[in-house]
Amino acid sequence: MTTVVPSQPVAVLSDAWRTCVGTGRFNLALRQDYQESLAIAQAEIGFRYIRGHGLLSDDVGVHRPYDVAGPTTRYRGTRYAFTYVDQVVDAYLSLGVKPFLELGFMPTGLASGDQTVFWWKGNVTPPRDHREWAALVAAVLRHLVDRYGIDEVRTWPVEVWNEPNLVHFWEGADREAYLRLYEATVHAVKDVDADLQVGGPAVSPGADDWWAPFADAVAARDLPCDFVSFHAYTSGPAQHVPFGVYQTLRRPQDLLDQFARPRELLAGTRLAGLPAHVTEFNTSYRPDNPVHDTAYNAAYLAPVLAAGGDVVDSFSYWTFCDVFEEENIPTAIFHGGFGMLAHRQVRKPTYHLYAFMARMGSDVLARGDDHLVTRDRSGRVTVLAWQPVGGTDDPVEPARHEVRLSVPVGSGTAGRASVHRSVVNETDGNAFTAWQHLGRPASPTSRQLDLLHEAAEPARSLTSLPVADGRVDLVLTLARHEVTLVEIDPVHDETPPWLDDDRILGREGSA
Secondary structure: OOEEOOOOEEEEEEOOOEEEEHHHHHHHOOHHHHHHHHHHHHOOOOOOOOEOOOOOHHHHHEEOOOEEEOOOOEEEEEEEEOOHHHHHHHHHHOOOOOOEEEOEEEEEHOOOOOOOOOOOOOOOOOOOOHHHHHHHHHHHHHHHHHHHHHHHHHOOOEEEOOOOOOOOHHHHHHHHHHHHHHHHHHHHHHHOOOOOOEEEEEEEEOOHHHHHHHHHHHHHHOOOOOEEEEEOOOOOOOEEEEEEOOOOHHHOHHHHHHHHHHHHHHHOOOOOOOEEEEEEOOOOOOOOOOOHHHHHHHHHHHHHHHHHHOOOEEEOOOOOOOOOOOOOOOOOOOOOOOOOOOOHHHHOHHHHHHHOOOOOOOEEEEEOEEEEEEEEOOOEEEEEEEEOOEEEEOOOOOOEEEEEEEEOOOOOOOOOEEEEEEEOOOOOHHHHHHHOOOOOOOOOOOHHHHHHHHHOOOEEEEEEOOOOOOEEEEOOOOOOOEEEEEEEEEOOOOOOOOOOOHHHOOOOOOO
């Protein structure tokens, strides 16, 4: 059945899908591969904010306690050093992206215990002294204000910790200890400037029992909270294999349901109506799950990007590139990393989904289970179409999927319209499949890297279709796990009078 796309917009396309993107820990932004990858993402997608862990961890070197015995005097105190902070933030701003500041993890010199998370050992214990923690937070923000200006820093959200409802990220998952941390932190932030944006609690999926106590504490203690933040993933328990995992996935709609859930739980509280930011989301929560490298991942997330802005103010894909080391240093160029980009800037199918979205117009003409149609100010119509997929327990994966649309291209349009199509599926625009054909080289040679970059390019075609009554009939046959972008422009034929196709092809005078 053909879907008739309305001529007039039905909505404005939200940019929540690219408001923020995730990254590996803060220190990794000093690396060349990281910065080259971010430059590509910014040029072709253009995220507004970037968020990652480890701003206050030891490898950034901000919190520097000292105890030195001199010849006559003993020197004790704490110095705040911003050498790496400045380099990273300068690099971000030069590429047109702002930091979404996550305050964590605990500097060793301020920690109350020795529990850590990840290969790089971020400390996840409460501060031994909340006043010293507040002084650290205030020092960081004052430095940023001094360097970048108060008007700029007021636009940077400040998030208190990461997933405190999990014992891996917060000692004992102690909610009351987190609320004490939150209270000390938000007062420190607001003491620097009352208009700085601060919020939390940055909880993981399955934290419904945290929202009411968090809202009650904010109200009872009269604590600032300018936004709420949380995470969303749809994967089941990890089935470990050497250097990787496999997981089941729930259906894509489950992500959208998770996006909407906190606002439902906060209705009627003081936090109702606040901006809601999903500061991490993906299919799997593991950085070594091969699903992240696949076309399935892109097709799975397409309806989420198309509709997520209806229920939240931002949802941050975790992460933009594979320069990432939570579970140790990756063992191969394709290793199931979160990134849209593999190492060496090799584009994955999910990267192309985002790049396709970046080429959509602002006016939504139609949105369905397998398509999004927009128009920009120039009149160019764009169609993002995808093969619907289910979760791993209820797969919806026919070999082919057809999308039929009657698309408006404007009244008074010439007799044809140009149709530019870009295709990503199991074979096209798929470096992961190409890597498998190359024998899965862990460390590709220069030639193999060239081949991977070439294979990562979407299949592209340019043709034209007839226009009848200001419309084009578009029939798209999508292969397995395909995401496709179609750009439709009216054609104003300017064929020179001397250019004759039949004579070019030697058909002059043929019967």
